Amino acid sequence: MPRxxxxxxxxxxxxxxxxxxxxxxxxxxxxxxAETDRLVPGRGGPGCVP
Structure with a gap:
């Protein structure tokens, strides 16, 4: 049986x-x-998945 x-x-x-x-x-x-920081608060912090 296929998965x-x-x-x-x-x-x-x-x-x-x-x-x-x-x-x-x-x-x-x-x-x-700058636009990414505005739209995604906390970007690059702990728990951030690249």
Whole structure:
């Protein structure tokens, strides 16, 4: 008898938080990190799963 397929709950969101390619990569990275910190409080702390 075949085993049941294990399904993982995952969501992929394709968001444009960097403002586009007109700005340097380092600047865009700062914007993305700031927006991530705003949307995901406590990111990177204990218990955080990368």
């Amino acid at each position: 049941e397929k294990v399904v993982k709950n995952r969501v992929h969101l394709d968001l444009d938080a960097s403002g586009g390619l007109r700005d340097p990569l380092a600047t865009r990275r700062e914007w993305v990190d």
